[in-house]
Amino acid sequence: MSFPVLFIIGLSAGLLGGLLGIGGSIVIIPALTFLYGENQHLYQAAAILCNFFVSASAVIAHWKAETFDRAVLKWLTPLAMAGILAGVALSNCSFFAGSNSYLLARAFGAFLVYVVVYNLRRLYLSWFGKIPVVHGSAAASPAHSLLSAFCGAATGLAAGLLGIGAGTVATPMQQFFLRVPLRQAMSNSAATIVCIAWLGGLYKNLTLPQHGLEIADSPNIAVWVIPGSIVGGYIGGHLMHILPKNLVRGAFILVCILAAIKLLTVTPSG
Secondary structure (H helix, E strand, C coil): CCHHHHHHHHHHHHHHHHHHCCCCHHHHHHHHHHHHCCCHHHHHHHHHHHHHHHHHHHHHHHHHHCCCCHHHHHHHHHHHHHHHHHHHHHHCCHHHCHHHHHHHHHHHHHHHHHHHHHHHHHHHHHHCCCCCCCCHHHHCCHHHHHHHHHHHHHHHHHHHHHCCCCHHHHHHHHHHHHCCCHHHHHHHHHHHHHHHHHHHHHHHHHCHHHHCCCCCHHHHHHHHHHHHHHHHHHHHHHHHCCCCHHHHHHHHHHHHHHHHHHHHCCCCCC
């Protein structure tokens, strides 16, 4: 694996991750799979580490824009931290071991199909002004807190199982269950990724020997991807607050379609 290629992957992941509030896995895992073949456990471990840096740089822009919903984050983040530990443990079970690791990639691709359909519907409704805008902070209640906790647990579980950024799950779930506006949901997602990625990345990397890999294999990839992801994440985080909302959603849909096609057609390595 060459430094220039990994840097470009990181730059692209950071730009899109910061712009869309989804972390970098949606770019990193399909790109590594396309270029170097299927090795899902290794790519997930590297991508989770990179997600921390992608989102950390983007969070700076979101903080300046004051788009966080603290009433949601109070429940979303701690449950996501517990969920990512459970998700990593599930990804290491015998069902996904050995040559079956490609099933993790296909599961990721299948979820992205749902994300595409959901966001196409949201895009259609927004064109006709049919989406009611309800801010999470204004809707705070015991039921709202419970739903925030549920979104957090589901987010962490998916992030740990599939090695994805929390935004791939957290953003649409906040929109659907909590009625949080797109930009605010993306900002919450970026903050959640910062809190859970280091934890999930550490756990996943420590378990790589279970899959015949060295613990150092993942950091050796991440160390070359991270510099580009930091630069891209900072730029993308600022662009999210400048570009039109529907343009951001359209870019999100396009990236999800391309990633889903790649991951749904991946074959076992060897």
